[in-house]
Amino acid sequence: MMNAPTTHPLPTFDITAEGLAKEAENLVTYLEHSADELVASVTRSELTFDTVVRPLAAIDNELRARVQYIALFHGVSPCAEVRQASSAAENKVVHAHLGLFQRDDLFALVDAVHANPQAHASVDEEDLKLLNRFHQLFIENGMKLTGASRERFTWITRRLVDLRVEFMQNLGADPGSVCFSEGELAGLTVEGFELVEEGSVGAAAATNRYRVPLTKPVVTRILSQCRVPQTRKEVFLRNQNRYEPNVEIFREIVLLRDEASRLLGFESFAHRKLQQQLVKSPDRVEKWLKELHAALEPLAQRELEQLRVVSGTDAIHLWDLDFYHNRILQEQYHVDHERxxxxxxxxxxxxxxxxxxxxxxxxxxxxxxxxxxxxxxxxxxxxxxxxxxxxxxxxxxxxxxxxxxxxxxxxxxxxxxxxxxxxxxxxxxxxxxxxxxxxxxxxxxxxxxxxxxxxxxxxxxxxxxxxxxxxxxxxxxxxxxxxxxxxxxxxxxxxxxxxxxxxxxxxxxxxxTNTSSPPPASTxxxxxxxxxxxxxxxxxxAKPLHQALLTLRQLAFSTFDMAVHHPPSHAALQSLDISATYNRLLEETTGLQGPAPPSPEASPYENWTWGHGHVTTAHYVWSQEANYYSYLFTRMLAAEIWASRFQTNPMSSEAGLAYRRGILEYGGSREEWGLITGWLGREPNLGAYLRELGVEMGEEELR
Ligand SMILES: [Zn+2]
Structure with missing residues (x-):
C-alpha cells in the first residue's frame, strides 16, 4: 500500500554532549535577547495582549519546544557523558526561563495588560488563561513584593532550592542493611534469598545470618513475603527511621514554604498552590478526604476483620497488611502472575x-x-x-x-x-x-x-x-x-x-521470533x-481485595500533606510535632497499629515517636507537595468518566472520539473543572469510585 508522504521528517537524536551544551547556550541567549527586544519594542501607551502577551507566548513556545528535547537525553542516552550534559543543559535553561519571570521590566508590561480589561478585551478563553498564568508566574516569584519582604522572599526561594537538593541527596544515600538468620527470613521466595548476602566471617557465618540491604525492592519483598512478624516489624521500623538528617531539613522546608506563602498574601502554602488547581482550596481538599474516609470506613473494618481471622491475632499492625494481602491473594485467589x-x-x-x-x-x-x-x-x-x-x-x-x-x-x-x-x-x-x-x-x-x-x-x-x-x-x-x-x-x-x-x-x-534460543519451559x-x-x-x-485499607493508607499520606502545608497558623506549624503527626495519621486513618507504647502509662503522644517515614520519600518535598491528594482525587474523576460512557461499551469509538474532542484535545487550555462537568453533565461525586473500590452502595446513596 502506498502511503501519503510523511510531511514531517523523523527527528534526529545524534547530538553530542558539546552539542547539548551549545544548544542550551543558544537557547539562553535567545531568551534574554528576545525578552530585551520585547521590552524595548513597546511603549506604555500601547500595552495590549497582542503587543505584550503574544510575543511573550512565542518566546515561551520556543523554549518549551526545545527544552524537552534537551532533557530527554538525561533519561535515555546510552552515553554517560551525554546524560550528564543533558542534565546540566536542562538546568541552565530552566534557570534562564525562571529568570524571565523574575524581570521587573517584563512584569510591569504583563501586569499592566492584566490590570486593564480593555487591553485584553477581545481574546479567547485560552489566551485569557495564558495571560493569567503568566501573571501568576511573576506573582509566585515575589514580583509584587518590595523592600525587606522582597529580600526575605528571594532569600527563602534560594534557601528552599538548597534544602531540596540536600534532602534529595540524603535520599540517595546507602539505606544500610540488617542481618537476619534464615529462620528469621522464613517465607521469602528463592528469588528473595538471592538478594541477601551470606554472613562472611566468624560467628556470623556460623549462625548462618544474611545481610539484608534495606533497598526499596528488598523492603517491599520482606514486608509482603516474610512470615516472621518480628522481622517485618524490624524492617518496617528501620525503613521508617532512615535518613535522620532529613527530619530537620523537612521541618525547615515546610516552615519556609509557609512563611513565603504568607509573604505573598496567602493563608498557607496549600492555599497558594491550590488556587491554580481543580480543587481551589485546602478546605475543599480536607472535606473531600473526610468524605472518602467516612465512606470507606465500614469496608475497611470488614477487611481488618478478615485479616484478624486469617492471621489469628487481634492486632493487625502496619507491617502486616502487605504480608496478609499477598498471602490471601495466593491462597484464596490463586492468581498465577507468571502464567x-x-x-x-x-x-x-x-x-x-x-x-x-x-x-x-x-x-x-x-x-x-x-x-x-x-x-x-x-x-x-x-x-x-x-x-x-x-x-x-x-x-x-x-x-x-x-x-x-x-x-x-x-x-x-x-x-x-x-x-x-x-x-x-x-x-x-x-x-x-x-x-x-x-x-x-x-x-x-x-x-x-x-x-x-x-x-x-x-x-x-x-x-x-x-x-x-x-x-x-x-x-x-x-x-x-x-x-x-x-x-x-x-x-x-x-x-x-x-x-x-x-x-x-x-x-x-x-x-x-528470529532468535534460535529455546523458548521458556512450556511447550x-x-x-x-x-x-x-x-x-x-x-x-x-482479586481486584477489590483490601482496596479500602490500601486507599486509606494513601488517604493518611494526603491528610499529612495537608497538615504540614495548611496549618491553622505559622505558630501552630512551628510547634507541630511533624513526625508524631505522620505516625498518628497513619495509625488512626488505617486502623493498623504501630509499635506498642513504651510503657502502659505512656501518653498517646509517646505512642507516635516510632519513626519519621515522611522524610524517607521525595513526595512532600519534590513533586507532590500540597498535591498528594490528587492521586486519589483523579481516581474519582477517572472512575466517573469510565462509568459515564465507557463501562458498558469500552470499545465505543463514538465515546472515544467524543472524549478525545471534549477532554484530551484541550490539554490544559480550558478550565478542567468545566470540561469534566460538561462531560458528566453534573459535578463529579464519589459514587463510581467507591463502587470500583468495592463499597456496596444503594442507588439512593449514589445520587
Ligand atoms: Zn501517570
Whole structure:
C-alpha cells in the first residue's frame, strides 16, 4: 500500500554532549535577547495582549519546544557523558526561563495588560488563561513584593532550592542493611534469598545470618513475603527511621514554604498552590478526604476483620497488611502472575495496545524505520501517528521498553516536542516517547501490573499526541496538577475488561521470533492463543481485595500533606510535632497499629515517636507537595468518566472520539473543572469510585 508522504521528517537524536551544551547556550541567549527586544519594542501607551502577551507566548513556545528535547537525553542516552550534559543543559535553561519571570521590566508590561480589561478585551478563553498564568508566574516569584519582604522572599526561594537538593541527596544515600538468620527470613521466595548476602566471617557465618540491604525492592519483598512478624516489624521500623538528617531539613522546608506563602498574601502554602488547581482550596481538599474516609470506613473494618481471622491475632499492625494481602491473594485467589505474563509478550502487546487507541481515538499508528541518527538506541521502535483517515499527520511515538545501564529506571512518558500553533498559525508535530523497563527475557513478557503501567503511560502519550492547544504551555498532559493523572488512570480500566485483555493477549509460543534460543519451559502450541477465561476470572476476582485499607493508607499520606502545608497558623506549624503527626495519621486513618507504647502509662503522644517515614520519600518535598491528594482525587474523576460512557461499551469509538474532542484535545487550555462537568453533565461525586473500590452502595446513596 502506498502511503501519503510523511510531511514531517523523523527527528534526529545524534547530538553530542558539546552539542547539548551549545544548544542550551543558544537557547539562553535567545531568551534574554528576545525578552530585551520585547521590552524595548513597546511603549506604555500601547500595552495590549497582542503587543505584550503574544510575543511573550512565542518566546515561551520556543523554549518549551526545545527544552524537552534537551532533557530527554538525561533519561535515555546510552552515553554517560551525554546524560550528564543533558542534565546540566536542562538546568541552565530552566534557570534562564525562571529568570524571565523574575524581570521587573517584563512584569510591569504583563501586569499592566492584566490590570486593564480593555487591553485584553477581545481574546479567547485560552489566551485569557495564558495571560493569567503568566501573571501568576511573576506573582509566585515575589514580583509584587518590595523592600525587606522582597529580600526575605528571594532569600527563602534560594534557601528552599538548597534544602531540596540536600534532602534529595540524603535520599540517595546507602539505606544500610540488617542481618537476619534464615529462620528469621522464613517465607521469602528463592528469588528473595538471592538478594541477601551470606554472613562472611566468624560467628556470623556460623549462625548462618544474611545481610539484608534495606533497598526499596528488598523492603517491599520482606514486608509482603516474610512470615516472621518480628522481622517485618524490624524492617518496617528501620525503613521508617532512615535518613535522620532529613527530619530537620523537612521541618525547615515546610516552615519556609509557609512563611513565603504568607509573604505573598496567602493563608498557607496549600492555599497558594491550590488556587491554580481543580480543587481551589485546602478546605475543599480536607472535606473531600473526610468524605472518602467516612465512606470507606465500614469496608475497611470488614477487611481488618478478615485479616484478624486469617492471621489469628487481634492486632493487625502496619507491617502486616502487605504480608496478609499477598498471602490471601495466593491462597484464596490463586492468581498465577507468571502464567498470566506468558500471554503478554511485550512488543506485540504494546502494538495491540496501539490498536485499541486507533479504534477508540480514530488515529492510525504506522511503524516506521528509525535507525542511525533518528533514534537514541537500536532497541527503540518508532511509529508515525496519523488521523485515521490520513487527513493529517499528528506526530511520532517512540517506544523504548528495555532496561540498559544508565537509563531512567521507572516507566514514564517523555514528551520530546509539544505541539502548538507557530508564528505562521501552523500546528507543529508532536513527538513523544514511552520509556519503561520490562524484564528482559526472550521474548520479554509483561506481568499484568506491567500491562496496566504501560497502558497508563501510553495514555499520557496519547494526551500529548492528541493535544490541540494554541500554546505549548497547555499542550497535552500539561493540565493542572490535580487532573494530569485522570486520563491515564481512566485507561487502566481497559486492562480489567476481559474482552480487552483477550484482545491484548497472545501467548508467546505463537509469536515467531528470529532468535534460535529455546523458548521458556512450556511447550509451544499447547496453550490457547489468547488468555484463558480461568486465568482472567482469578485476576479480576482479586481486584477489590483490601482496596479500602490500601486507599486509606494513601488517604493518611494526603491528610499529612495537608497538615504540614495548611496549618491553622505559622505558630501552630512551628510547634507541630511533624513526625508524631505522620505516625498518628497513619495509625488512626488505617486502623493498623504501630509499635506498642513504651510503657502502659505512656501518653498517646509517646505512642507516635516510632519513626519519621515522611522524610524517607521525595513526595512532600519534590513533586507532590500540597498535591498528594490528587492521586486519589483523579481516581474519582477517572472512575466517573469510565462509568459515564465507557463501562458498558469500552470499545465505543463514538465515546472515544467524543472524549478525545471534549477532554484530551484541550490539554490544559480550558478550565478542567468545566470540561469534566460538561462531560458528566453534573459535578463529579464519589459514587463510581467507591463502587470500583468495592463499597456496596444503594442507588439512593449514589445520587
Ligand atoms: Zn501517570
Amino acid at each position: 498470566v505474563a506468558e500471554d503478554f509478550p511485550a512488543r506485540g502487546t504494546i502494538e495491540r495496545m496501539l490498536g485499541i487507541f486507533e479504534e477508540l481515538f480514530s488515529v492510525q499508528f504506522e511503524k516506521v524505520e528509525a535507525s542511525g541518527k533518528h533514534t537514541w538506541h537500536a532497541d527503540v521502535d518508532a511509529f508515525a501517528v496519523w488521523e485515521a483517515d490520513r487527513s493529517a499527520f499528528i506526530g511520532y511515538l517512540y517506544v523504548d521498553i528495555y532496561p540498559r545501564p544508565g537509563k531512567y529506571n521507572h516507566a514514564a512518558n517523555f514528551n520530546i516536542y509539544p505541539a502548538y500553533l507557530n508564528s505562521e498559525g501552523k500546528r507543529t508535530p508532536v513527538v513523544t516517547a514511552l520509556v519503561c523497563n520490562v524484564s528482559r527475557g526472550e521474548p520479554a513478557l509483561l506481568r499484568h501490573q506491567e500491562v496496566i503501567t504501560i497502558f497508563h503511560e501510553l495514555g499520557h502519550g496519547m494526551h500529548d499526541l492528541l493535544g490541540r492547544s494554541k500554546y505549548a504551555l497547555f499542550h497535552g498532559h500539561r493540565t493542572v496538577a490535580d487532573f494530569i493523572e485522570a486520563p491515564s488512570q481512566l485507561l487502566e480500566n481497559w486492562c480489567w475488561v476481559p474482552d480487552c485483555l483477550r484482545r491484548l493477549s497472545h501467548h508467546y509460543s505463537y509469536t515467531t 509451544p502450541q499447547t496453550h490457547p492463543e489468547q488468555i484463558p477465561t480461568a486465568l482472567l476470572t482469578n485476576l479480576l476476582a
